[in-house]
Amino acid sequence: MAxxxxxxxxxxxxxxxxxxxxxVLLAVGLSLIFGLMGVTNFAHGxxxxxxxxFTFTLLTLTGNFWIAxxxxxxxxxxxxMATEVALLRPLAxxxxxxxxxLTFGLSLxxxxxxxxxxxxxxxxxxxxxxxxxxxxxxxxxFPQYRVFVIGLTAVVLIALWLFLTRTxxxxxxRAGTRDPLMVxxxxxxxxxxxxxxxxxxxxxxGLAGALVGPLGGVYAEMGVNIIIESFVxxxxxxxxxxxxxxxxxxxIGEVVSFTxxxxxxxxxxxxxxxxxLVLIVRPSGLFGESGLME
Amino acid sequence: xxxxxSAQIAGRPVLxxxxxxxxxxxxxxxxxxxxxxxxxxxxxxxxNIIYGYTGLLSFGHAAFWGLGAYGTGITLxxxxxxxxxxxxxxxxxxxxxxxxxxxxxxxxxxxxxxAMLTLAFGQMIFFAAFHLSEWTGGDDGLRGIPRxxxxxxxxxxxxxxxxxxxxxxxxxxxxxLLGLKxxxxxxxxxxxxxxxxxxxxxxxxxxxxxxxxxxxxxxxAFFAGVAGALEAIRLNFVPIDALYWTTSAQxxxxxLIGGAGTFFGPFIGAAVFLLLQDWxxxxxxxxxxxxxxxxxAFVLFLPKGIWGTLLEWLRGRERMEADGVRKQRxxxxxxxx
Numbered sequence: 292m293a294x295x296x297x298x299x300x301x302x303x304x305x306x307x308x309x310x311x312x313x314x315v316l317l318a319v320g321l322s323l324i325f326g327l328m329g330v331t332n333f334a335h336g337x338x339x340x341x342x343x344x345f346t347f348t349l350l351t352l353t354g355n356f357w358i359a360x361x362x363x364x365x366x367x368x369x370x371x372m373a374t375e376v377a378l379l380r381p382l383a384x385x386x387x388x389x390x391x392x393l394t395f396g397l398s399l400x401x402x403x404x405x406x407x408x409x410x411x412x413x414x415x416x417x418x419x420x421x422x423x424x425x426x427x428x429x430x431x432x433f434p435q436y437r438v439f440v441i442g443l444t445a446v447v448l449i450a451l452w453l454f455l456t457r458t459x460x461x462x463x464x465r466a467g468t469r470d471p472l473m474v475x476x477x478x479x480x481x482x483x484x485x486x487x488x489x490x491x492x493x494x495x496x497g498l499a500g501a502l503v504g505p506l507g508g509v510y511a512e513m514g515v516n517i518i519i520e521s522f523v524x525x526x527x528x529x530x531x532x533x534x535x536x537x538x539x540x541x542x543i544g545e546v547v548s549f550t551x552x553x554x555x556x557x558x559x560x561x562x563x564x565x566x567x568l569v570l571i572v573r574p575s576g577l578f579g580e581s582g583l584m585e
Numbered sequence: 586x587x588x589x590x591s592a593q594i595a596g597r598p599v600l601x602x603x604x605x606x607x608x609x610x611x612x613x614x615x616x617x618x619x620x621x622x623x624x625x626x627x628x629x630x631x632x633n634i635i636y637g638y639t640g641l642l643s644f645g646h647a648a649f650w651g652l653g654a655y656g657t658g659i660t661l662x663x664x665x666x667x668x669x670x671x672x673x674x675x676x677x678x679x680x681x682x683x684x685x686x687x688x689x690x691x692x693x694x695x696x697x698x699x700a701m702l703t704l705a706f707g708q709m710i711f712f713a714a715f716h717l718s719e720w721t722g723g724d725d726g727l728r729g730i731p732r733x734x735x736x737x738x739x740x741x742x743x744x745x746x747x748x749x750x751x752x753x754x755x756x757x758x759x760x761x762l763l764g765l766k767x768x769x770x771x772x773x774x775x776x777x778x779x780x781x782x783x784x785x786x787x788x789x790x791x792x793x794x795x796x797x798x799x800x801x802x803x804x805x806a807f808f809a810g811v812a813g814a815l816e817a818i819r820l821n822f823v824p825i826d827a828l829y830w831t832t833s834a835q836x837x838x839x840x841l842i843g844g845a846g847t848f849f850g851p852f853i854g855a856a857v858f859l860l861l862q863d864w865x866x867x868x869x870x871x872x873x874x875x876x877x878x879x880x881x882a883f884v885l886f887l888p889k890g891i892w893g894t895l896l897e898w899l900r901g902r903e904r905m906e907a908d909g910v911r912k913q914r915x916x917x918x919x920x921x922x
Contacts, residue, residue: 331697381885387696388642392841393884395834399877407871519708519830522701530698556716563709567690570702574693 302431303552304545309437311544312444316499317521318528318536319451320492326468326531327488329387330379333394335496335521336514337401342367342497343504343513344405347414356419364498371493375486398514405511416504440502447498448537451491455533464488468531523566529579539577598848599762606755616747617819618863622856623754624816627761629839629851631808636837637846638769639801640781641692642700644833645707648687649680649806651714651828653813656680658727658823659720669733669744673814680810681803683710688802692795695784704830711828727823744818754815761811768804769848777801781846809836838880844890853892 317335324332332338346363353359378397382389422436455461467474467484475481500513507513524543528535543562550561569577610619632646656676660666666675691702714721721727735742735753744750768774776797779787788794817823826832835858843854858876865872887894 325697329697331700378881378885385888388700389884389888391642391697391700392837393881395837396877396881396884399873400881403871403874403877407874515831519704523705526698526701526705559712560709560716563705563712566705567709570690570693 298431299552302433303548305428305431305433305437307545307548308541309440309544310547311541312441313499313503313517314521314524314544315448315537315540316444316495316502317517318524318540319448319533320495321521321525322528322531322533322536324489324492325525326533327464327471328379328390328485330390330394330489331522332489332492333391333518334374334397334401335394335492336516336518337398338367338371338493338496338514339500339503339517340405340509340511340514341370341401342500343416343509344409344414345497346501346504347409347416347509350416356421360498360501363501364494367497367500368490368494371496372486372490374493375489379489380482380485398518402511402515409511411511413508413510416509418505436505440506443502447495451495460484460487520562523562525576527566527569527576529576532576532578535576535578599759599766602762602849602852603759606758610748610751613860614863616751618859620747620751620754620819621816622852622859623751623758624812624819625836625839625859626852626855627758627815628809628812629836629843629855630761630765631805631812632836633840633845633847633851634765634768634777634808635802635805636840637844637850638774638781639777639798640784641695641798641802642837643691643703643802643805644700644830644837645687645691645703645705646805646809646836647828647830647832648707648710649684649809650813650816650832650836651710651823652683653677653680653810654817654823654827655714655721655727655813656810657814657817658730661733662727662730663720667733669735669818672733673811673818676814676817677807677810680813681807684803684806684810685799688799688806692798692802704833707828707830707833711825711830714828715825721825722823724825726825727817728821730817730821730823732818732821750819754819757811757815761808765808766848773797773800838876840890841888842880842883842890844893844896847890847892847896850890850892854890857891 317339321332321335324330342363344363345366346359349362349366350356350359353362374397378393379390382393418436422439424435425432426435426438428438455465463474463479463484464487467479467481471481474484503513520543524539525536527543528537528539543565546561546565547558550558554561573579606619606623609622610616613619613622628646628650631649632643635641635643635646653676656679657672658676660675661669661672666672687703687706691699691706694702715723718724732744732750735744742749742753744753769777776787776792779790779792780794780797784794787797813827816827839854839858840851841854842857843852844850861876861879862872865875869875883890889897
């Protein structure tokens with residue numbers, strides 16, 4: 292009995308990790324965009340949904356899962372950059388609520404446009420044949436695809452970290468998060484930096500959606516709930532903090548996974564209870580600086 | 586003519602409201618829609634107190650609208666209490682009570698944090714209601730809310746026709762409008778707008794900004810609660826969507842399209858939104874695509890909304906005319922000299 296419980300708990304913990312990395316991908320993008328641009332991207336859930344649809348279409352066109360997965364994410368990134376240039380740039384200098392309102396309007400448009408283009412019924416995205424089956428992790432057996440999702444997220448996060456800390460563009464982005472005015476004064480093209488950052492955030496959301504596709508199906512409303520949960524992750528982690536987004540994403544993933552095991556009715560509620568508790572103890576989130584963007 | 590009319594409306598808002606909404610159900614496709622404009626308009630009016638006048642973007646107002654509706658619905662349908670007033674009172678009380686608690690917690694932060702916190706608390710209440718299906722009906726919504734007669738001292742009126750119901754709702758909404766006018770014209774209303782323009786300065790002037798904000802948030806929840814309670818009576822039903830965050834978003838859209846921070850904007854926004862939705866959903870399936878595009882256009886090009894833009898245009902005209910008169914006088918003075 293004790294052995295069975297151990298098995299159940301560890302497999303639940305691993306499921307939580309698989310869910311957590313999706314939150315991490317979404318929250319890191321949200322936090323990056325927020326930290327640099329002060330934009331709360333309400334359309335992030337729709338970009339996530341778009342990633343799954345792009346991947347679906349690329350998969351039917353090319354038949355290659357890898358091209359479809361990364362191509363889908365990159366296409367969402369390009370779409371995000373176009374959005375930033377066309378819709379968000381004109382809002383520079385306006386109230387901090389305006390980009391939130393605009394991206395909310397965009398999310399309505401995207402959900403409806405996807406229904407028009409791909410139809411109302413959900414689509415099924417097949418798990419690539421190389422990743423079906425289970426992996427023996429020594430103590431538990433775990434679906435290969437979920438292990439792949441966790442591993443790929445880790446690789447992407449390390450790549451993002453290297454990009455931000457080891458490249459010149461990354462340096463400018465980090466400087467821009469601290470002091471946009473100074474970066475502009477030093478002669479850097481801050482508009483281009485903003486576009487790049489929004490594109491990266493969008494691509495991360497698209498990748499998350501594409502990765503979830505084979506697990507949860509592809510449907511137009513798939514981003515409607517997860518955007519709220521991603522906001523919670525960002526708030527818990529502290530807005531603008533990437534480390535906070537990663538840790539809070541993993542914590543929330545485990546919270547959802549374990550409440551689903553012990554009290555399935557409360558799994559959605561638990562997320563918000565965790566948030567309320569964190570904010571009562573630390574109003575600026577786990578790793579947030581107080582006073583940012585208020 | 587339009588200018589004269591808008592000036593009249595702006596000058597005597599409550600009278601204008603009564604004039605317009607007395608004939609409203611006869612120019613609208615059906616009475617139910619007219620009554621819906623009233624309840625959603627009142628909801629938007631309440632939201633406008635916190636967003637338009639105090640400058641705090643709440644994305645969780647569905648909570649108060651939904652609690653108003655569920656509170657009333659549960660009292661009448663589940664507890665078997667046979668009084669319209671007690672039913673409405675229970676819904677409004679629930680909205681205000683939760684409004685104070687949520688407001689207290691969310692007002693610890695400002696700006697975007699406030700928007701996200703209200704959104705999260707709104708969702709928390711949604712999921713709670715979703716799982717308490719014995720009381721709320723869960724996913725199916727709360728059915729079987731009776732349409733009780735209106736008991737007044739020495740008089741009982743049946744609300745059995747759509748038109749009677751409409752005028753009952755209109756009377757309540759008119760009273761709420763008078764109340765709001767009183768609030769906004771009081772020193773308290775002035776402090777709210779001071780907080781919107783410059784919170785630090787308001788604080789430096791000695792106002793307890795957090796307390797004023799909490800009071801504004803509570804008023805706002807109260808208005809939304811009344812609106813939700815009326816909506817439950819109107820529909821005889823509460824859909825679970827009443828608490829979902831998309832309802833919060835709807836009231837944001839209405840207020841922004843109409844004109845945030847103006848007295849009448851929210852009503853105009855609610856009317857435009859609901860009429861548009863009613864018409865679009867007849868001619869096409871993807872009506873929310875059009876609403877989304879219109880909303881984006883308003884954020885980009887008309888952030889003051891329909892009413893706010895109109896008012897600004899009027900004031901611009903007045904100023905131009907005033908300038909004209911002054912220049913004419915100057916010319917006359919020069920001629921006299």
